[in-house]
Amino acid sequence: MIRIGHNPNTNMLPMFYYLEKEHPLLESVTAEPTGHNAMLAEGRIDMAPISAFSYGEHWKDYAILRNLSVSTNGRVGSILLFSKVPIGDLEGLTIALTNASATSVNLTKILLHHYYGVTPGYLTMPANLPEMFAKADAALLIGDAAIQAALLRPECYIYDLGEEWHKHTGCSMTYAVWAFPKSLLAEREEEIMRIYDLLLEAKAKALGNMDDILRTCQMMLGGSLEYWRDYFAQFNYGLDHDLVLGLEKYYNQCFELNLLPSRPVLEFWPKE
CATH class of the missing domain: 3.40.190.10 (Periplasmic binding protein-like II)
Structure with a gap:
């Protein structure tokens, strides 16, 4: 089994x-x-x-x-950064990161550091937007928690990280x-x-x-x-x-920002 x-x-x-x-x-x-x-x-x-x-x-x-x-090749709809301020104004502020994700947490760091040139502080919390906003200036939610929060139309800036990644890299x-x-x-x-x-x-x-x-x-x-x-x-x-190329771009940027200790090599199965 x-x-x-x-x-x-x-x-x-x-x-x-x-x-x-x-x-x-x-x-x-x-x-x-x-x-x-x-x-x-x-x-x-x-x-x-x-x-x-x-x-x-x-x-x-x-x-x-x-x-x-x-x-996705662009918008994802369920990996969302909710922010009290525009994304480019997060320098020195605090972002609450969901404890349910690894890919999106590090995608957030890549986008902010590499493309917006800001260095916020980070803390990790369970996915609850009001509680995250009580302790931080922005919050990363993924999956159904992100969808549910967005459907409530909170009064804040909402950034779709798939859309942000595609905008800055042209990649999936x-x-x-x-x-x-x-x-x-x-x-x-x-x-x-x-x-x-x-x-x-x-x-x-x-x-x-x-x-x-x-x-x-x-x-x-x-x-x-x-x-x-x-x-x-x-x-x-x-x-x-094309998706593999986008994934390799992501891994390369993780490695360059020291988020990964080595540059990953993709090994697929079954062998062709």
């Missing part, structure tokens, strides 16, 4: 909605991205859609499943990749291939039946069907050449 990380956020529904829950090869473990990052590193799960940044930390040990990611942004320890291949390659096929089948079925996904999101968080249709129109759940 392969212990697989299950991410409950709406942006991951196209990966999990049609994945067979009671498959004899699968044991699902639900957590936010940072939870899966730690679980995979500690050997408590075998495979997960981890933060892209976490792959960068463990690239020597992990392999990435081909054709699977959570990416990959937030999560499916990864597993390369050491598993020695004994469990056939099982991993079967799980990989299940993931591709579930994704294809979801993308061909998006109305089911949209209605489920509406029941979970509210909003109109038009809102959710527009939201998912931004996403790419594959991992083509």
Whole structure:
């Protein structure tokens, strides 16, 4: 049995909605991205859609499943910086960072330091916008917490980090990749291939039946069907050449800002 990380956020529904829950090869473990990052590193799960940044930390040990990611080429809609002041005025101020993300936390640091030339202070907190604003001048939220906060239309500046990244680099942004320890291949390659096929089948079925996904999101968080249709129109759940280039750009900038100790090399599986 392969212990697989299950991410409950709406942006991951196209990966999990049609994945067979009671498959004899699968044991699902639900957590936010940072939870899966730690679980995979500690050997408590075998495979997960981890933060892209976490792959960068463990690239020597992990392999990435081909054709699977959570990416956008511009606006993402659920990785949002809420700020009391314009983003360029955050010099010396404090930003509360969600404790549910690694990729977006470091994307925030890249954008602020590299493109806006500001150096704020950072603190990490659970995702709750009022509590974050009580202690900080800006707050980073991701996933459903970001969507729920934005739907309430708070009186502040809201910056979409996918849009910001694309504006400054012209690149796509990959937030999560499916990864597993390369050491598993020695004994469990056939099982991993079967799980990989299940993931591709579930994704294809979801993308061909998006109305089911949209209605489920509406029941979970509210909003109109038009809102959710527009939201998912931004996403790419594959991992083509252009997305890989954007991911490499992100890793290069993480390395240059000393956010990663080494420059990651992407290793994909199955081999071509």
